[in-house]
Amino acid sequence: MSLALKQTAASPVPGKKSGEIDPAAIRKDFPVLDRKFGGKPIVYLDNPATTQKPRAVIEAITRFYETTNANVHRGAYRLAEEATAAYEGAREKVRAFLNAATVEEIIFTRGTTESLNLVAYAWGRANVKSGDEILLTEMEHHSNLVPWQILAKEKGAALKHIPLDPDGVLDLAVAGKLISDRTRLVSVTQVSNVLGTINPVKDIARLAHDAGALICVDGAQSAPHMAVDVRDLDCDFFALSGHKMCAPTGIGALYVRKSVLEKMPPFHGGGDMIRQVFLDHATWNDLPWKFEAGTPDIAGAIGLGAAIDYLRGIGLDRIREHEKTLTAYALRKLGEIPGITLYGPPDPSRRGGVVSFNVDGVHAHDLATIVDRECAVAIRAGHHCAQPLMERLKVAATARAGFYVYNMEADVDRLAEGILKAKEIFKT
Amino acid sequence: MSLEGLYQEIILDHYKTPRNRGKLEKPDIEIFESNPLCGDELCLHAHVNGGTLKDIRFEGKGCSISLASASMMTETLKGRDRAHAQKYINGIKAMMHGEEKLTDEELGDLEALKGVADFPARVKCALLAWTTLEKALNERSAREGM
Ligand SMILES: Cc1ncc(COP(=O)(O)O)c(C=O)c1O
Numbered sequence: 358m359s360l361a362l363k364q365t366a367a368s369p370v371p372g373k374k375s376g377e378i379d380p381a382a383i384r385k386d387f388p389v390l391d392r393k394f395g396g397k398p399i400v401y402l403d404n405p406a407t408t409q410k411p412r413a414v415i416e417a418i419t420r421f422y423e424t425t426n427a428n429v430h431r432g433a434y435r436l437a438e439e440a441t442a443a444y445e446g447a448r449e450k451v452r453a454f455l456n457a458a459t460v461e462e463i464i465f466t467r468g469t470t471e472s473l474n475l476v477a478y479a480w481g482r483a484n485v486k487s488g489d490e491i492l493l494t495e496m497e498h499h500s501n502l503v504p505w506q507i508l509a510k511e512k513g514a515a516l517k518h519i520p521l522d523p524d525g526v527l528d529l530a531v532a533g534k535l536i537s538d539r540t541r542l543v544s545v546t547q548v549s550n551v552l553g554t555i556n557p558v559k560d561i562a563r564l565a566h567d568a569g570a571l572i573c574v575d576g577a578q579s580a581p582h583m584a585v586d587v588r589d590l591d592c593d594f595f596a597l598s599g600h601k602m603c604a605p606t607g608i609g610a611l612y613v614r615k616s617v618l619e620k621m622p623p624f625h626g627g628g629d630m631i632r633q634v635f636l637d638h639a640t641w642n643d644l645p646w647k648f649e650a651g652t653p654d655i656a657g658a659i660g661l662g663a664a665i666d667y668l669r670g671i672g673l674d675r676i677r678e679h680e681k682t683l684t685a686y687a688l689r690k691l692g693e694i695p696g697i698t699l700y701g702p703p704d705p706s707r708r709g710g711v712v713s714f715n716v717d718g719v720h721a722h723d724l725a726t727i728v729d730r731e732c733a734v735a736i737r738a739g740h741h742c743a744q745p746l747m748e749r750l751k752v753a754a755t756a757r758a759g760f761y762v763y764n765m766e767a768d769v770d771r772l773a774e775g776i777l778k779a780k781e782i783f784k785t
Numbered sequence: 786m787s788l789e790g791l792y793q794e795i796i797l798d799h800y801k802t803p804r805n806r807g808k809l810e811k812p813d814i815e816i817f818e819s820n821p822l823c824g825d826e827l828c829l830h831a832h833v834n835g836g837t838l839k840d841i842r843f844e845g846k847g848c849s850i851s852l853a854s855a856s857m858m859t860e861t862l863k864g865r866d867r868a869h870a871q872k873y874i875n876g877i878k879a880m881m882h883g884e885e886k887l888t889d890e891e892l893g894d895l896e897a898l899k900g901v902a903d904f905p906a907r908v909k910c911a912l913l914a915w916t917t918l919e920k921a922l923n924e925r926s927a928r929e930g931m
Contacts, residue, residue, distance in 0.1 A: 718801075722823060722848035723792075726904060730788050740824035753824050753846035782792050783849070 378671065378679040380765040386411040386667075387763055397733035400768045405550045405578060405711050405759035406737055407600045410664075414603055417663035418656045429655055430629060430646070444655050447662030448645075451610045454665045455595060456586040461615055461644040465658050468609035469577040470500040472596030473544070475611055475648065476573055477504035479624040480594075485541050487513035492535055492543040492570070494519040494527055495749050498550055499742045501575045505544065519545070521749060525552035525701045533564055540570040544594075547579035551741045551755065552701035553684070553708035555579070562591045571617065577601055581761070582680055582709050584673040593617050599657065604664035608657030611648075618644055625650035668762075676762055680710035683760045687712050687769045694776055696785060700750060710760035713741075716776060718785035721756040727782060728775030736772065790900030791907070792849065795857075799894070800849040805859035807842045814841075816921040820913055825851050827913050829921060837866050843914065850898075850907050855914035857894050867922060874919045881908045 384390050387409045392399045401409060427437040429444045445460070452460045466472045481504075485491065491505050495518050509516050517540075519532040527545075536543065543565040547558050558574050565572040573594035579585060580595075581602030587595050594617075599608040613621070623630055623641055627650035632640040641647040668676065685705040691697055696717035702708045716724060721738035728734040737757045740747045747753065758772055807830075814831035825847035832839040841863050843855045854877075862870050876887035877895065883902045887895075901911040 720848035722825075722907070722910065723850075726791070726907060727788060739822065744824065747824060753826065782788065783797065 376675060376678075378675050378762060380679070380763050383671070384763045386413065388412060388415070390763060394729070394733040400732070400734040400764075400771045402758040402760065402764065402768060402772065403735045403737050404761040404764075405601070405741075405757065407606065408581065408603055408761050409763070410605065410660075411603055411667050413667050414605070414660050414663045418605060418660045421656050421659045426656075428652055440655060443659050443662075444653070447658040450662040450665045454585070454669070455580070455597075455610075455612050456588055457612050458588065459615060462612050462618060464611045464613065464645045464648040465653050466596075466609045466611050467607055467654070468598035468600065469498075469575060469596045470598075472594075472609055472611035473500050473573070473575065474504045475624045476544075476594050476596070476613075477508045479621045479648070480571075480613075480617070481505075481508040481542070482512075483620075483622050485509075485512045485514050488539060489514040489541045490517055490537065490539045491515075492517045492519065492532070492540050492565075494545050494556070495521050496525070496527075496549045496552060496554065496743065496746050497544075497546055498575065498577065499744070500577075501544055501546060501573075502745070514541070515539075518745075521552075524703065525549065525554050526707070527554070527556055527561075529557065529560060529564075532561065536564050536568045536570065538568060540565070540568050542571050542573060544573040544575070546575040546577070547585075548582070548709040548711070549701070549743075549746075550578045550711060550759075551713050551743050551746055551757065553711035553713070554702055555583075555707055555709055558592065559590050566591070578709060578711065581668070582673075583677040587612050587614075599661040599664060602661075602664055603667055604661040605657050608654045608661045610661070615644070618648075621648075623650070624648050627651045629653075671762060679762065680760050681705050683764060683766065683769065684708060684710050684712060686766050687758065687760070687772075690769050690773050691776070694773065694780075696780070697776070700755060710764075711757065712759070713755040713757045715752060715755055716780065716785070719779050719783045721754040723783070724756045724776065724779050727779040728772060731778045732771045732775035734768075734772050734775050787900075791904055793897040793900065795894050795897040796849055796853040799853035799856040803843075803852060803856040805842050805856065805863065806844060808844060809840055809842050814921045814925060816917055816924075818913065818917040818920070820847075820851075820909055822909065823848075825910065825913055827851070827855060827917055829855075829914070829917055831921070833925070837864065838862050838870060839864065847913070848907075848910050850901060851910040851913045854898060854911045857898070858914045858918065861893065861895060862918075867926075870918065870922065874915045877915050878912060881912060 389409050425439050427440040429441040448460050448463050451463045517535050519527050562572040571593040574592045576595050576597045580597040593614045595612040600606040630642050630647050630650040632642050698715045700713040725738035739754050809830040812830040813833040817828045819826045827845035829843050831841040841859045879886040901907050
């Protein structure tokens with residue numbers, strides 16, 4: 358492989374205590390975090406929506422375009438061979454990141470949404486019949502709900518939903534009752550993008566498999582923040598988005614267990630996914646390319662590979678510990694504010710770094726505007742693409758802060774300060 | 786731009802004590818709209834007689850800007866005719882990109898919405914009530930030639 362394709366290793370992380378992340382040092386890897394608004398450096402807490410990009414990722418993409426750009430899988434020339442090696446090298450990184458058995462199980466997509474639609478379209482249309490059931494949960498993002506609604510409508514199948522307890526935790530006793538021999542698939546998020554709840558995916562996988570169903574995991578909010586092992590989880594499908602884990606927008610991945618993938622018809626038709634094409638029919642390429650029609654997001658995949666190197670350089674277990682500590686601090690600090698409601702499990706060990714909240718008398722949008730203009734804190738306000746969950750929580754919207762490697766306690770303090778300012782403006 | 790310009794006393798007052806909140810019996814206009822981006826919801830009811838908005842009420846879930854805007858709209862347009870309503874709809878829309886189509890005198894409390902123009906992410910909140918009413922009026926005209 359040429360020099361140009363060598364990945365820069367993640368910058369060394371001077372630990373605070375041994376094993377602990379030093380977010381102040383990590384911040385230096387993220388150029389955008391130097392931005393100031395009204396003289397204040399930005400506090401970026403909209404990480405569940407998308408994360409910032411470290412220099413290592415930005416440079417890997419630039420380097421690819423400056424030194425290696427060519428289409429993949431086609432050219433007989435060395436530049437194209439290098440581009441193909443870089444693209445396929447990124448696939449190997451995703452495989453290792455998820456501990457999949459082989460690279461044949463890793464399909465590049467545009468992100469979680471496309472990954473889940475691929476499952477619903479390619480697997481779903483071949484395997485779900487009238488009278489079958491698909492089991493979801495009450496906390497799913499629209500991207501793990503709407504594709505199944507479309508499929509169910511087309512096939513005459515039924516959707517069921519595992520309910521939540523008042524802490525926002527799935528009720529597995531009910532789940533056990535909802536799974537039956539009619540269940541073809543259970544599709545759940547590993548971490549809720551609103552409540553932060555970490556779902557016991559491994560237990561749900563066992564329930565599903567015992568009933569002869571498959572299990573699909575929405576990993577959009579888990580893969581960026583904790584070590585994922587698809588073989589340990591024993592899941593059949595696992596979807597992720599690169600942009601939520603330091604990679605560029607427009608790239609994501611889908612893991613599919615090989616024995617399942619081998620029997621799946623293709624998703625999109627076109628170039629690259631075929632072996633031979635005749636006027637009236639075609640035969641399919643090998644796995645995983647059968648599921649990657651057309652020119653892929655080559656630079657995006659290479660960016661995702663660089664992001665994986667970066668995150669593994671820090672260590673996913675350390676990232677998880679850092680976010681757990683920060684979430685515990687946030688729950689405590691924000692919990693002290695009069696009139697605040699925090700959603701999701703109170704126990705930080707059962708949740709990821711997502712904290713949704715509302716403040717009496719101040720709508721989430723007003724909160725988001727005020728903490729931004731007053732304190733340069735970027736948070737999200739709205740339904741977070743989970744309208745049925747909002748309905749379940751009986752709110753129209755929540756404000757949401759989500760943490761990542763570069764966030765620290767001072768960020769939570771700044772958020773708290775902004776919330777107090779909002780209460781002052783609204784005189785509550 | 787300043788938060789004070791956005792969260793003026795008048796806005797907070799309409800948010801906390803909305804005028805004309807509720808529903809009407811046998812409404813001539815009944816429309817529900819939501820902002821798909823943020824989930825804000827608004828339901829407008831009106832009695833129309835001879836081209837005049839005899840009564841107009843709203844209910845909704847939303848931020849201070851969207852609810853205050855709805856409250857001020859009902860106050861401004863109650864008892865007024867279609868042309869008057871359209872003039873204000875156009876005027877408030879123009880105001881959101883800094884254009885002055887209505888005088889301060891014509892605006893009254895609505896002048897407090899001027900600050901929203903400096904907050905592009907909030908323009909949709911301010912306009913929800915107005916665009917919803919416009920849609921309802923257009924649908925009614927199409928149906929009844931009013
Ligand atoms: C839990 C969850 N699933 C799916 C998605 C969709 O991801 P994307 O928009 O990257 O396809 C998101 C993103 O917000 C999410 O939080």
